[in-house]
Amino acid sequence: MPRALVAIEDTDRDRDVLQRAKTFALGAEIDLVVVALATSDEYTEVERTLDEIGRAEHTSYDENAVLEGLFGDVDDLAHDVLGDAVDYELRTVVADTRDQATSIVDIARQTDCDHVFLTGVRRSPTKKAIFGDRAQQIILEFEGYVTVSMS
Template sequence: MTDTTDRTTAQALVAVERPESDADLLERARAFAAGADRRVVVVALATPDEFEELSATLETIGRTEHTSYTASDAEAGIAGDAADAAAAVFGDAVDYGVRVAVAPEAEQAETLVDIADEVGADHVFVRGARRSPTGKAVFGDRTQELLLNFDGFVTVTTVEA
């Protein structure tokens, strides 16, 4: 795993929110990337509230340990969780890097499109939510916006809301 993005290699992007439960999404990205010889950029998504909560937790731990943690440590924690999940699924089969994106939910689709454009990704993997009790898949706002605004392929996995 590396943090650099190489625009000379075709890339896919996978957005993870909860690395511990996004194994299916990562597996789909692995199957695609391994079969198409693609590099994957794993984007660990967090809202500002989630980021602040983690920062506050680290601050509390730091006081107990008589040390201090910074926002960089919180970002490293988020990236580390995503990297661990990716390593468990990708193994040596896929070259990948991890980025952290902290954005309000209403801006996450735009953030993903911007990152995909920046790294030259033409395929995005994202998790949607099943919102209907009858089983009809109704994608959330972020997924819908991504489908409408990303000029490439989008693969969506669904989970119960």
């Protein structure tokens, strides 16, 4: 069964792209693969914060706690928008921007997705480059449909 993938990072714009993917999934009667994205720097920051808290509390936090700190809000956002209306699987990616795009394309291929939804970033005041590096790389590398939400 074909699926669609939606890449999110827990921002207000991601709520919009999730809603668009939900509408598409309901109309096409397909499941979604929700990919939560974070950078290596964000991972390190959460890890460092939990380490400081752990020292103060005389305890330690493992990698699962770091991932929960990074992606807990994303999971809540996906559940809030998609609820029980659409079946979805949550995947996580911790990588730099260029590697995130490769990971998204790889996950889309592995999970039989024929459509990718993501948010774009306007890169210049003259709007010559409409999409950010990640969106542009996905558009160029993914063989299926790509919807980029610019709201």
